[in-house]
Amino acid sequence: MCRTDSNRMASRSTLITKWVVCWLFCWIFSPAHARLNYKQIQGWKTGEYIQFMNTARSNNDTTNLLPVLVSLEENLLLISSDRLIDELQHTMYFVEKKYPDLRYYVYAVYKKYYSNLLNKPKIFEYSYKMYKSLDKSIVNENVVWNLIDIGNIFFVEKEYKNAKRFYQKAEKLAHSIANKQPLAVIYVNYSLINEAESKLSEAIRNYQTSFKYRFESDNVKFISINYICIAQLYLRLKQPDSCLYYTNKAENYYYYKGQKSATLIDIPAQIFEVRSDYAKYFKNYDESRYYNKKGQQYCIDHGIRDILFDLEMGEVNLLLAQQAHNEAIYLLEFLYQKYLEDPEMLHQRKRICIQLGQLFKKVNAYQQANLFMNRAIQIDKKIDNSELNQQLGLMSSILTVFENESKLSSAQKELQLQRVSSELRIKERQASLLIAGVALVFGIVLILLFIVFQRNRMRLVKLQRKLVAQSNEDRIKGNELTVTNQLKDKLFSIIAHDLRNPLNRLLVELAIVRNKYPNNETVNEIESTLKQTIALFEEFLVWSRLYNKKNTVHLVRINLCEELHKSLVFNEIMLKEHGVEVHNDVQRGTRNMFVRSDFQIFKIIIETVLQKAIEQFSQHPKANFLRVEVDESGDQATIRFEIRSQGIDPNFSLFFNAHTNFSASLDSFYAAIYQLAVQVSGWEITCNSSENSAEISIVLPLYRSTLKDPEGELLRFNIPDEWKAQLSEVMQLKFYQISQIRNFIKSKSSIENQEVQSWLKKLEEAINESNEQYFMQLMKNLK
Numbered sequence: 002m003c004r005t006d007s008n009r010m011a012s013r014s015t016l017i018t019k020w021v022v023c024w025l026f027c028w029i030f031s032p033a034h035a036r037l038n039y040k041q042i043q044g045w046k047t048g049e050y051i052q053f054m055n056t057a058r059s060n061n062d063t064t065n066l067l068p069v070l071v072s073l074e075e076n077l078l079l080i081s082s083d084r085l086i087d088e089l090q091h092t093m094y095f096v097e098k099k100y101p102d103l104r105y106y107v108y109a110v111y112k113k114y115y116s117n118l119l120n121k122p123k124i125f126e127y128s129y130k131m132y133k134s135l136d137k138s139i140v141n142e143n144v145v146w147n148l149i150d151i152g153n154i155f156f157v158e159k160e161y162k163n164a165k166r167f168y169q170k171a172e173k174l175a176h177s178i179a180n181k182q183p184l185a186v187i188y189v190n191y192s193l194i195n196e197a198e199s200k201l202s203e204a205i206r207n208y209q210t211s212f213k214y215r216f217e218s219d220n221v222k223f224i225s226i227n228y229i230c231i232a233q234l235y236l237r238l239k240q241p242d243s244c245l246y247y248t249n250k251a252e253n254y255y256y257y258k259g260q261k262s263a264t265l266i267d268i269p270a271q272i273f274e275v276r277s278d279y280a281k282y283f284k285n286y287d288e289s290r291y292y293n294k295k296g297q298q299y300c301i302d303h304g305i306r307d308i309l310f311d312l313e314m315g316e317v318n319l320l321l322a323q324q325a326h327n328e329a330i331y332l333l334e335f336l337y338q339k340y341l342e343d344p345e346m347l348h349q350r351k352r353i354c355i356q357l358g359q360l361f362k363k364v365n366a367y368q369q370a371n372l373f374m375n376r377a378i379q380i381d382k383k384i385d386n387s388e389l390n391q392q393l394g395l396m397s398s399i400l401t402v403f404e405n406e407s408k409l410s411s412a413q414k415e416l417q418l419q420r421v422s423s424e425l426r427i428k429e430r431q432a433s434l435l436i437a438g439v440a441l442v443f444g445i446v447l448i449l450l451f452i453v454f455q456r457n458r459m460r461l462v463k464l465q466r467k468l469v470a471q472s473n474e475d476r477i478k479g480n481e482l483t484v485t486n487q488l489k490d491k492l493f494s495i496i497a498h499d500l501r502n503p504l505n506r507l508l509v510e511l512a513i514v515r516n517k518y519p520n521n522e523t524v525n526e527i528e529s530t531l532k533q534t535i536a537l538f539e540e541f542l543v544w545s546r547l548y549n550k551k552n553t554v555h556l557v558r559i560n561l562c563e564e565l566h567k568s569l570v571f572n573e574i575m576l577k578e579h580g581v582e583v584h585n586d587v588q589r590g591t592r593n594m595f596v597r598s599d600f601q602i603f604k605i606i607i608e609t610v611l612q613k614a615i616e617q618f619s620q621h622p623k624a625n626f627l628r629v630e631v632d633e634s635g636d637q638a639t640i641r642f643e644i645r646s647q648g649i650d651p652n653f654s655l656f657f658n659a660h661t662n663f664s665a666s667l668d669s670f671y672a673a674i675y676q677l678a679v680q681v682s683g684w685e686i687t688c689n690s691s692e693n694s695a696e697i698s699i700v701l702p703l704y705r706s707t708l709k710d711p712e713g714e715l716l717r718f719n720i721p722d723e724w725k726a727q728l729s730e731v732m733q734l735k736f737y738q739i740s741q742i743r744n745f746i747k748s749k750s751s752i753e754n755q756e757v758q759s760w761l762k763k764l765e766e767a768i769n770e771s772n773e774q775y776f777m778q779l780m781k782n783l784k
Contacts, residue, residue, distance in 0.1 A: 057095075124154065129151060148167050149167070251272060266305070267305045267308055273295050274308065296308070310336075317329050327364075511524065562587040565587045568611060580618070580622050581625040583629075585629055587630065614642065627645075636769075749761060760782060
């Protein structure tokens with residue numbers, strides 16, 4: 002990252018210029034006996050400033066108001082108070098109405114006040130008001146520096162277009178007054194904008210233009226910094242010879258001109274950094290590391306943190322260039338711990354986390370990579386919340402650099418600095434005592450936390466024992482529930498099988514009675530009731546057996562066309578009784594189409610569809626039509642029943658809807674058996690009906706035999722953790738629900754991970770073969 006003298010730009014003008022203007026203003030417009038001298042104003046306290054401004058407004062007298070405002074701006078940080086700001090606000094209204102020539106100086110005080118508060122909108126507002134309040138007909142250095150200040154605010158906010166607009170205005174005015182010093186700063190700012198926009202060649206040209214104006218204004222103090230920036234740009238443009246030339250020039254200028262300046266103390270560190278990058282460009286890693294270490298040591302000795310961090314990251318890049326990934330990770334983790342508790346190093350910690358995440362991903366440590374990427378996201382949120390204060394702090398430092406340099410030339414400021422240093426020493430002693438107290442409190446807190454930890458540990462042990470006991474109790478209850486279910490199944494068999502025989506005997510005896518009394522209504526009603534009861538028991542037995550099949554499905558290979566043909570032949574007589582024209586298309590070249598299903602479930606579903614069709618035909622015994630056909634598409638077969646009759650029940654399609662609730666009757670129990678069979682089979686059944694026609698479609702999986710690999714091969718699957726969560730939904734399906742599993746496989750076909758694709762392929766082979774053991778072993782890979 003390029004470091005230039007943009008961090009050292011002047012804010013408006015020197016204090017000497019201000020006080021000369023103040024003295025002239027007072028000498029011209031004020032009576033001699035009322036003039037205040039410099040020492041009197043400099044010694045004022047907050048109450049004296051408030052009293053003077055209040056008196057000036059009350060008496061409508063602005064004598065000495067200008068030097069007082071300038072002094073107030075200079076000392077605002079030391080004497081600021083709420084009463085003073087309120088009085089200043091009244092003074093601003095007073096000046097705006099009656100003395101517009103003084104607006105600039107009131108706005109300057111407000112700008113200084115909001116700069117101390119880091120209030121960016123107000124800083125911009127009063128900077129712009131200062132610019133507007135200046136007399137544009139009298140172009141002076143104040144106007145130029147004020148425009149540069151406004152441009153700097155836009156630059157920090159990365160609004161380069163607006164920043165350039167104000168810099169161009171300042172450049173035009175600086176040319177008109179032939180002032181070279183602001184022109185040098187303006188062209189440095191142009192270079193910074195070019196760098197942000199990746200226009201490196203144009204940035205170099207603007208730096209060179211800045212050199213020209215610095216030499217012409219005899220202000221060569223920061224030349225070495227500009228040389229370093231140009232050297233870095235040439236290295237980015239892959240012109241190492243030019244980089245080395247400007248690095249040497251920067252070094253010569255620094256030791257010739259700026260060695261004793263406190264503001265240029267970081268230049269040697271930047272030179273070491275450029276020389277390290279230069280050696281790395283030619284893959285001279287030992288030489289590059291040598292300069293990098295020298296730069297780090299210099300930064301540590303002089304307390305230069307930002308360049309020290311860049312040099313440390315440069316050392317990481319050296320290790321990466323040498324393919325030493327483990328050493329790079331170790332160094333990055335060390336840097337992360339080093340800057341972990343430093344609130345001023347958020348950007349640096351974010352950069353470390355991102356690079357650690359990328360390195361861990363490169364070495365396939367996905368869990369660690371995910372951890373540091375999440376930390377980078379959390380740090381980024383903190384940066385967003387504090388970005389405004391950081392930017393305003395930077396702007397405030399830029400505005401005060403040149404003011405501080407001019408203040409150092411004043412003897413009174415030196416005394417003030419000595420007083421501040423004395424206060425700092427006192428505060429350091431107080432801080433030492435505070436740190437000792439905090440350490441003591443921290444130790445006590447650690448002891449208390451240890452005690453709490455031990456108590457919680459004992460509590461966890463008790464909870465664990467309780468959970469083990471509860472688990473054993475649940476297991477015992479589960480075994481009891483299993484026994485209860487077995488007893489329930491036996492009871493169902495007794496009710497459905499053993500009670501059916503006595504009812505059949507009653508039906509035979511009732512037939513004898515009916516022969517004697519053929520037209521007796523009571524006998525007919527009893528016979529009808531017995532038949533319905535026997536049918537109900539038979540359906541109850543079927544439901545019981547089918548319900549037990551939810552966990553004991555026996556899949557067999559079924560010849561689809563052959564079994565459909567048998568069902569049609571079995572119901573042929575009943576269909577003819579209702580005048581049904583049957584078109585059996587399942588015999589047309591599809592005799593060898595096989596599916597894998599439980600045979601009983603298959604027969605229940607097919608017979609249910611045919612019986613529901615016959616019920617519709619019985620209502621209108623003429624002009625009825627039934628077509629049965631089978632289509633094959635990929636891994637699925639579709640059975641279509643086309644029904645045409647003079648009147649289809651409007652609620653016909655509701656029977657085949659899985660969400661339909663039936664009333665308590667024999668028909669509803671018959672429907673419950675059908676719905677349970679569909680649920681166990683996993684088939685997709687749809688029905689579309691209209692006034693005179695209906696179509697029932699049954700989609701079921703074809704039998705495929707492609708499984709060849711031994712079961713032991715499954716143990717070698719290593720599915721990444723980030724995919725297990727997405728694949729785990731298949732664990733909720735039974736192995737015989739082939740259609741749902743195939744739909745799941747298709748939905749995950751876009752996953753690019755090779756291990757996941759291999760696992761999906763084996764899963765498809767397992768369900769095609771209906772190998773439950775193979776399927777269960779595959780599921781273990783997701784746990």
